[in-house]
Amino acid sequence: MARTNTMKAALTLFAVACVAASGGCRGERSNKPPRQILPDMDDQPKYKAQTASHFFKEFEDAESGEMYGRSMRQPVAGTVPFGHYAEIGASDGFDFDATREGITKEDARFYEGKNADGSWVKYIPATVDAEFIALGRENFGIYCLPCHGALGDGAGTVGIRWSYALPSWHQDQYRHGGEKGDDGYIFSVIRHGVPNPGGAYPLKMPTYAAKVSERESWAIVAYLRVLQAAHESNINDLPDRDRADLLRQLNQGGTPAANTGNES
Numbered sequence: 001m002a003r004t005n006t007m008k009a010a011l012t013l014f015a016v017a018c019v020a021a022s023g024g025c026r027g028e029r030s031n032k033p034p035r036q037i038l039p040d041m042d043d044q045p046k047y048k049a050q051t052a053s054h055f056f057k058e059f060e061d062a063e064s065g066e067m068y069g070r071s072m073r074q075p076v077a078g079t080v081p082f083g084h085y086a087e088i089g090a091s092d093g094f095d096f097d098a099t100r101e102g103i104t105k106e107d108a109r110f111y112e113g114k115n116a117d118g119s120w121v122k123y124i125p126a127t128v129d130a131e132f133i134a135l136g137r138e139n140f141g142i143y144c145l146p147c148h149g150a151l152g153d154g155a156g157t158v159g160i161r162w163s164y165a166l167p168s169w170h171q172d173q174y175r176h177g178g179e180k181g182d183d184g185y186i187f188s189v190i191r192h193g194v195p196n197p198g199g200a201y202p203l204k205m206p207t208y209a210a211k212v213s214e215r216e217s218w219a220i221v222a223y224l225r226v227l228q229a230a231h232e233s234n235i236n237d238l239p240d241r242d243r244a245d246l247l248r249q250l251n252q253g254g255t256p257a258a259n260t261g262n263e264s
């Protein structure tokens, strides 16, 4: 309470002083520099975008003969602007890989799905574990399922209405050993989409490079393999305990709680 009163008194005093000193604070014109009551951070020496700098001496001012330069600088030749790229990734909400590898992307196997000789990488160049597959499943559900369907058969709700026919991933050509069966090829389809030469639209399938990172793309490939494996297997492939669980759930007339890939 005492504190509030002191504050009030101080403010009143200030207002009176203000009026007394200048004949008014608001709406009055003055040629004097503005009063700075608490000047703590009012004046900050810094460069703003598109302004001149007198630290760099690149150009000569025609009138004054003074040397000046640009305040906005190009990155030093041969360097990668690390922080800059990390900022882009974070602000766009991307899963941005701000490591040296993630920026230079020199590892063509991981970042392009290609071997040194230009052939497709046969198997996912990352550790595939349950967590990785879960990541793939999540991203598949967001970006692929609407067209390709929960089972990967091409019968998604958007897919059946899409301008171009969708294939089923259960065709032999998409399995390992098939014409389009290398993991690197599937990866590249996610990164670049499917071209539509001479068509009304440049792509039959859009690219997802701006939506998922390379790591997430490989994870989607892993989940696509899970869908294929599930399609090819039957209940006898399950371990005894899981089979018993599944049969019990089915006999109770319910939907199996295990992953049916069908919960959308």
Ligand code: HEC
Pocket (backbone or CB within 6 Å): 140, 143, 144, 145, 146, 147, 148, 158, 159, 162, 164, 165, 166, 167, 180, 186, 189, 190, 194, 204, 205, 206, 208, 220
């Ligand atoms: C907007 C609809 C749509 C979405 C979403 C979509 N695709 Fe496709 N996809 C297509 C169409 C259409 C084709 C067939 C193009 C063609 O005629 O070869 C296709 C084909 C493919 C093929 C086979 C390519 C080939 O050369 O035969 C793969 C693999 C594939 N998609 C993966 C994916 C993955 C993975 C995702 C999710 C990241 C995805 N697609 C999302 C529409 C879509």
